[in-house]
Amino acid sequence: MSERASETSADPITIVGGGPKKVLYTLRTLSRIGLLNSTKALKARNTCKACGLGMGGQHGGMTNELDEFPSVCNKSIQAQSSDIQPPIPNELFEHTLDDFKELSAHELEHLGRLNTPLYKPAGSNRYQPMDWDQALTLAAERFAATEPNRSFFYSSGRSSNEAGFVLQLLARLYGTNNVNNCSYYCHQATGVGLGNVIGTGTATISLEDMGGADLIFVIGANPASNHPRFVHQLQHCRERGGQVIVINPAREPGLVRFAVPKSARSMLSGGTWIASRYVQPNIGSDLALLKAVGKALLEQHALDTTFIEAHTEGFDAYRTDLEQTDWASLTSACGLDQSDIEALAADYARAEHAVFAWGMGITHHRNGVDNVEAIANLALLRGMLGKPSAGLLPLRGHSNVQGIGTIGVKPVLSEDVLAALESHFDLELPRTQGLDTLACLRAANAGEMDAALLMGGNLYAATPDATFARRALDRVGFKLYLTTTLNQGHIHGMERSEALILPVTARDEEPQSTTQESMFNYVRLSDGGIRRLTNVRSEVAILAELGKRLLPAGPFDFGALREHDRVRSAIAATVPGMEALADIGTSHQEFTIGGRLLTSPTFNTPNGKARFQVHSLPVAREPDFPFTLASIRSEGQFNSIIYEESDSYRGTEHRWCVLVGPEDRERLSLKAGDKATLRSAHGVMENLTVYPFNLPTGSLLAYYPEANILIGTEQDPRSQTPAFKSVPVQLETGT
Numbered sequence: 001m002s003e004r005a006s007e008t009s010a011d012p013i014t015i016v017g018g019g020p021k022k023v024l025y026t027l028r029t030l031s032r033i034g035l036l037n038s039t040k041a042l043k044a045r046n047t048c049k050a051c052g053l054g055m056g057g058q059h060g061g062m063t064n065e066l067d068e069f070p071s072v073c074n075k076s077i078q079a080q081s082s083d084i085q086p087p088i089p090n091e092l093f094e095h096t097l098d099d100f101k102e103l104s105a106h107e108l109e110h111l112g113r114l115n116t117p118l119y120k121p122a123g124s125n126r127y128q129p130m131d132w133d134q135a136l137t138l139a140a141e142r143f144a145a146t147e148p149n150r151s152f153f154y155s156s157g158r159s160s161n162e163a164g165f166v167l168q169l170l171a172r173l174y175g176t177n178n179v180n181n182c183s184y185y186c187h188q189a190t191g192v193g194l195g196n197v198i199g200t201g202t203a204t205i206s207l208e209d210m211g212g213a214d215l216i217f218v219i220g221a222n223p224a225s226n227h228p229r230f231v232h233q234l235q236h237c238r239e240r241g242g243q244v245i246v247i248n249p250a251r252e253p254g255l256v257r258f259a260v261p262k263s264a265r266s267m268l269s270g271g272t273w274i275a276s277r278y279v280q281p282n283i284g285s286d287l288a289l290l291k292a293v294g295k296a297l298l299e300q301h302a303l304d305t306t307f308i309e310a311h312t313e314g315f316d317a318y319r320t321d322l323e324q325t326d327w328a329s330l331t332s333a334c335g336l337d338q339s340d341i342e343a344l345a346a347d348y349a350r351a352e353h354a355v356f357a358w359g360m361g362i363t364h365h366r367n368g369v370d371n372v373e374a375i376a377n378l379a380l381l382r383g384m385l386g387k388p389s390a391g392l393l394p395l396r397g398h399s400n401v402q403g404i405g406t407i408g409v410k411p412v413l414s415e416d417v418l419a420a421l422e423s424h425f426d427l428e429l430p431r432t433q434g435l436d437t438l439a440c441l442r443a444a445n446a447g448e449m450d451a452a453l454l455m456g457g458n459l460y461a462a463t464p465d466a467t468f469a470r471r472a473l474d475r476v477g478f479k480l481y482l483t484t485t486l487n488q489g490h491i492h493g494m495e496r497s498e499a500l501i502l503p504v505t506a507r508d509e510e511p512q513s514t515t516q517e518s519m520f521n522y523v524r525l526s527d528g529g530i531r532r533l534t535n536v537r538s539e540v541a542i543l544a545e546l547g548k549r550l551l552p553a554g555p556f557d558f559g560a561l562r563e564h565d566r567v568r569s570a571i572a573a574t575v576p577g578m579e580a581l582a583d584i585g586t587s588h589q590e591f592t593i594g595g596r597l598l599t600s601p602t603f604n605t606p607n608g609k610a611r612f613q614v615h616s617l618p619v620a621r622e623p624d625f626p627f628t629l630a631s632i633r634s635e636g637q638f639n640s641i642i643y644e645e646s647d648s649y650r651g652t653e654h655r656w657c658v659l660v661g662p663e664d665r666e667r668l669s670l671k672a673g674d675k676a677t678l679r680s681a682h683g684v685m686e687n688l689t690v691y692p693f694n695l696p697t698g699s700l701l702a703y704y705p706e707a708n709i710l711i712g713t714e715q716d717p718r719s720q721t722p723a724f725k726s727v728p729v730q731l732e733t734g735t
């Protein structure tokens with residue numbers, strides 16, 4: 001067995017994620033934001049606004065849908081710490097954009113909360129405070145003067161179902177389907193891939209199902225940092241004798257051992273083992289590995305043939321492809337030994353209830369959809385769908401990114417939803433082809449976008465090729481932002497264009513209740529109601545008012561959509577599975593969306609069968625750029641929001657660095673702390689600090705968003721997702 005594929009019990013005991021330092025950090029954040037503030041925020045009945053695992057809502061602050069309170073989650077507290085800031089004083093806006101450009105992402109976020117609309121005329125170098133009425137009139141005038149298909153509407157996944165629904169309806173009634181969300185940079189490949197195989201695009205299991213799994217795969221995800229409470233599921237699985245198989249080029253410390261802050265035993269013993277098997281394929285080679293696991297299962301006669309015959313189609317083509325693919329092509333692509341892959345397949349073969357969880361390590365590639373389909377193929381091979389405690393679980397990012405998609409913030413709505421919307425509101429919606437996120441920016445770059453509405457998020461920092469992003473955004477004549485805080489996207493790509501920023505209430509400050517959907521398809525209700533600032537408005541109120549001013553008076557009053565109950569009734573009447581949303585405002589009854597969980601192996605395809613998919617391996621990399629770089633997130637950031645410079649899990653002290661594996665370090669004579677340069681076809685990062693990390697030869701890691709300067713806009717043609725995690729680069733020693 002090679003070192004890279006060895007059992008994790010060989011790891012030194014010092015590799016621990018979580019643990020006392022995390023508790024201390026959490027306490028530090030709590031004391032900064034004040035005990036009273038934090039207790040109020042954490043106890044209130046609002047959905048956690050950080051990751052998509054889902055917590056809070058009507059069960060209360062830190063509690064999940066099974067009424068468990070596993071431990072305080074640092075991510076949740078970080079997110080609250082941004083919201084519980086005093087307002088930015090108006091005098092600050094006497095400074096020019098150039099002054100603001102001096103500030104880091106961390107410093108911008110920590111200036112405070114926005115508490116006044118801000119306007120920057122075209123060509124001006126300064127924002128100026130504006131009153132709400134003037135601001136809304138200006139926004140309506142600008143959109144009215146724009147040809148609708150020369151505009152786009154973007155939403156991040158933090159906003160509510162209610163705000164997302166009103167946003168997409170406003171865009172379509174105004175006349176464009178250029179409506180999209182951060183999912184195109186995130187799990188879009190999952191939606192497409194799962195749709196092809198099983199006919200639905202989200203998790204097939206509930207949180208409860210996790211409790212009965214005897215094997216959990218964690219593929220291309222780092223939940224110790226990014227979905228902290230998911231690690232408890234992994235720990236519990238190990239405690240009941242189950243297995244956790246991690247597939248990740250990087251040996252992530254928090255997936256090797258983890259100390260749960262709440263468990264004295266776990267803390268005293270220095271943490272518990274998480275992965276029972278940890279395999280480290282080369283970056284971007286998951287398809288080869290997943291195919292190889294399928295091949296090994298075939299050879300081990302470990303298939304559920306009854307399930308395959310009764311509930312699937314396309315198996316023969318899948319089998320023939322694997323039989324015709326030789327082992328050497330698969331092992332050389334992923335860099336793992338055949339025996340290790342066979343051992344992994346044997347682990348899977350002895351599991352009765354396997355769950356496959358995955359994240360951005362799977363979707364952020366030019367073959368992201370292929371990767372997702374290959375995971376689903378493996379589940380089908382052993383009948384791991386449509387029964388309790390087994391299935392597919394995409395680890396979703398933002399706390400409501402799944403909901404934002406469900407309620408239609410996407411360029412293409414199914415014909416039945418469009419028709420239902422038309423009949424519900426007695427109106428007509430456009431059928432023109434809408435553009436995905438990157439396509440909108442490409443159009444902007446080509447001078448074809450005159451206006452954009454951006455609700456939350458930081459499209460500038462989230463987009464590949466920072467130079468392209470800045471230029472494209474500056475070519476959008478008028479940009480309207482809805483945000484809680486200032487970020488670099490409000491400062492860069494602004495030189496020539498006109499912009500208006502409207503300050504919004506955070507989720508727990510909403511004057512009316514809102515709803516959010518977790519990765520388990522569970523819809524939560526957030527009470528809102530906390531009042532911190534004097535001059536902010538809810539996203540729904542802003543959008544309803546904008547619609548009222550912008551749209552011609554029609555059969556219904558767009559302004560009436562400021563009532564959340566009314567918005568929810570419309571969603572319930574038009575979006576399949578959301579019927580229970582209609583009276584959630586009064587019943588307070590949270591629910592799982594109908595038609596999503598697979599309790600029997602009948603799939604949402606025309607003949608009810610799941611469909612195996614066949615893939616060919618991607619072609620070899622470019623010789624000028626022999627390394628492959630994946631851009632990743634740290635525990636101390638939430639996407640473009642940077643809370644801490646250091647990464648306590650990976651041991652890096654600051655973010656301007658590159659993580660290099662042992663063989664590459666040796667070959668290039670690089671030691672910890674040396675300086676190096678990363679070069680790609682798109683940009684250069686100089687003066688990077690080298691940090692040793694356990695990675696395969698030729699695979700490198702750097703932090704996002706800094707690394708976006710290196711990343712091109714190449715996309716997975718099937719999901720339009722940028723290849724954030726397979727960037728061909730050259731690593732040079734010195735600065």
Ligand SMILES: Nc1nc2c(c(=O)[nH]1)N[C@H]1C(S)=C(S)[C@@H](COP(=O)(O)OP(=O)(O)OC[C@H]3O[C@@H](n4cnc5c(=O)[nH]c(N)nc54)[C@H](O)[C@@H]3O)O[C@H]1N2
Pocket residue numbers: 050051052075186219220221222223225226227247248249250252282283284285286358359360361362395396397398630631632633634635636637638639640725
């Ligand atoms: N702390 C924190 N939490 C977050 C976020 C955050 O920024 N910070 N963001 C939220 C959002 S929007 C999202 S989408 C999720 C993202 O959560 P994750 O999916 O966990 O995100 P990443 O850190 O981007 O990448 C995860 C892992 O992919 C691995 N990887 C890289 N390339 C490959 C590959 O080719 N194959 C495989 N198998 N693995 C690979 C990396 O080593 C890394 O461990 O987290 C959410 N939660």
Ligand SMILES: Nc1nc2c(c(=O)[nH]1)N[C@H]1C(S)=C(S)[C@@H](COP(=O)(O)OP(=O)(O)OC[C@H]3O[C@@H](n4cnc5c(=O)[nH]c(N)nc54)[C@H](O)[C@@H]3O)O[C@H]1N2
Pocket residue numbers: 156157158159182183185186187360364397398455456457458459461462463464482483484485486487504505506507539631632633638639640641704705707708711724
């Ligand atoms: N290189 C590289 N690029 C990536 C990734 C990667 O792994 N590598 N990951 C991609 C992924 S998975 C994603 S999801 C995207 C993230 O893309 P986005 O969702 O566009 O970006 P965020 O950084 O999460 O946006 C943070 C901003 O949202 C605003 N905000 C915060 N809370 C609220 C709120 O309550 N309401 C409103 N209206 N605004 C709020 C604040 O202005 C904050 O600065 O980035 C993508 N880009």
Ligand code: SF4
Pocket residue numbers: 048049050051052053054055073074075076227228229230
């Ligand atoms: S795991 Fe995710 S949803 Fe749960 S408390 Fe932490 S950040 Fe919030």
Ligand SMILES: [Mo]
Pocket residue numbers: 182185186187396397398
């Ligand atoms: Mo994401």
